[in-house]
Amino acid sequence: MPKVQVKMTINGREVEALVEPRTLLVHFLREQLGLTGTHIGCDTSHCGACTVDLNDMSVKSCALFAVQANGATILTIEGMAAPDGTLHALQEGFRQMHGLQCGYCTPGMIMRAHRLLKENPNPSEDEIRSGISGNLCRCTGYQNIVKSIQYAAAKINGVPYQEAAE
């Protein structure tokens, strides 16, 4: 089976590579490009750990072939912090609000939350919970993940974060 030439923009960098058609996007990112921040969790498109941003959509990179992403613009967790290392508002939020414990789901959560906040900069708690309904976390019970996203939304919108009364 012939390999296919693909070209993508990943985290602002142009990447050209030869891929086997059966190579999944997540394997391409992790194994061919060394971008191991995107995790493989369930490998059955349920858990969302492999979520990346592709042409302004959140997608599960374990359920797409790399060849399908030919020509696409992709953002992974490695592209979130500023070049000088300053954390993205979402990364800061997850750190400040204790939005992770083992951390395995975190890259997928952050990439999904990134698209959610782009589409809905000021989401309600319900909108956050349904927005991340394709991402599973087995540690936190989601409470602090919701707070982390609220923290990031406030920071991006330039307003002080206020924790809701429980």
Add this chain to the structure above:
Amino acid sequence: MIPAKFEYHRPTSVQDAVALLAQLGEEAHPLAGGHSLIPVMKTRLAAPEHLVDLAGISSLKGIRREQDHIAIGAMATQSEMIASPLLAEILPIIRETSLLIGDPQIRYVGTIGGNVANGDPGNDMPALMMCLDAEYQLAGRNGERRVRARAFYFGAYDTARQNDEILTEVRIPIPAKGHGYAYEKLKRKVGDYAVAAAAVMLTITNGTCRAASIGLTNVADTPLWAEAAAQALVGTRIDRTAIANAANAAEAITNPASDGHGPAEYRRKMTGVTVRRAIERAKLRAEV
């Protein structure tokens, strides 16, 4: 998990895609969003030797009004249908159903064409399309033809689509203004297939039901059009007796499997429950 090897094709026109499928034969499979196909390729329950990706065919995109129909291109995604002002105005039941498919990430990629053509009885759109009396446009070597959704499904993964045909468009008659609608899906959690689900469309004038249609998801090896259940509502004021009659008639045509979604008896009973809830909600929404 890594799928078996295959060759990848990305035609840019329906004509080229159909020619490829005809030339490559039974070992070729069309690829839409891939969210049904790729998971089964990963477990190697499917191992097509050729994939013909439809993503490069721009004519398969878009949602349009055409006289008395809405035409939805096969590669329109669930997200695009959810965001469509045209569908929100004319066929809001499509938005309601789309929001119950998969999860946000799946809905960015999953397409209506893949959902209806795959023939998986767990998919939500087929029963809705039966309820709406949609037609599927198929393009093949010998030209184009249309098949009603109500005549498309023969068995699990067995449909009227020939191997060398591509489903290009879903055509839905514009329903009456002020109709009532609901898609009621019972599932254990986000992303699951339905234990049972029901699509209901109603037209009510002066308090009396003038027209009704009901489709059922995942309670047989095909989606079901529950004709007798809908007829049990027509001419009534949709009171408790009529609703119970419709729910019973719907349960009677089911033949669910006992599987991870529950035992068959439970799923049959839940069909009646989803039908009742969908009728009640549709009735509240209808302009009477």
